[in-house]
Amino acid sequence: MSKTIDVDDDLIRKLAGLMDETGLTEIEIGQNDFTVRVARGSTAVATYAAPAMGHAPAAAPETPAAPAHADHPGVVTSPMVGVAYTAAEPGAAAFVNVGDHVSEGQVVLLIEAMKVFNQIKAPRGGTVKNILVESGSPVEFGEPLLIIE
Numbered sequence: 411m412s413k414t415i416d417v418d419d420d421l422i423r424k425l426a427g428l429m430d431e432t433g434l435t436e437i438e439i440g441q442n443d444f445t446v447r448v449a450r451g452s453t454a455v456a457t458y459a460a461p462a463m464g465h466a467p468a469a470a471p472e473t474p475a476a477p478a479h480a481d482h483p484g485v486v487t488s489p490m491v492g493v494a495y496t497a498a499e500p501g502a503a504a505f506v507n508v509g510d511h512v513s514e515g516q517v518v519l520l521i522e523a524m525k526v527f528n529q530i531k532a533p534r535g536g537t538v539k540n541i542l543v544e545s546g547s548p549v550e551f552g553e554p555l556l557i558i559e
Contacts, residue, residue: 422448431524432493434548480552484559486533488549492523496545504545510538512558519543519555532558 425437425448436449480487488494496504496519506518512532519530536558543555 418446421446428491428524432491432522432548434491434493437491480554482554482557484534484536484539484557485554486518486530486556486558488521488551488553488555489530490521490523490528491551492521492528492549494543494545494547494549494555495520495522495527496541496543506538506541506556508538508541512536512538518558521549530555534558 425439425446429435429437429448436447438445438447440446496506498505498520505520506512506516512518512535514532514535516532517529518532518538520527521530522528538556539559540557541555542557543549543553549555
């Protein structure tokens with residue numbers, strides 16, 4: 411069933427501005443059964459999804475390698491959309507490297523969102539087995555960042 415909606419031009423402009431600030435090529439937000447996606451090189455898309463009946467909402471398509479990492483019990487995922495950084499500044503030592511032991515609460519990455527650098531801390535102690543993002547790369551909400559075992 412198709413629904414007619416009023417498009418919030420200000421929301422689209424804010425999302426486009428956020429994409430410019432962060433270097434993202436696509437951004438999507440949603441509430442209840444309404445989703446707005448803005449992507450470079452395409453148009454804004456507003457969709458209604460049927461409410462889930464006891465099931466989690468469908469996940470966005472991921473790269474072929476991502477599902478294996480997303481299901482890993484030690485995966486640390488991005489809590490926000492932004493740009494990931496593995497060090498505090500260019501040329502500085504990385505917060506963590508593969509093989510490093512980390513403690514719960516230790517800073518492992520930064521994510522810049524809306525000109526604010528957010529510390530991503532280890533949710534548990536363990537050994538860094540894999541770093542799944544490159545410094546300076548855009549990340550999406552829920553995207554696997556690294557694996558701690």
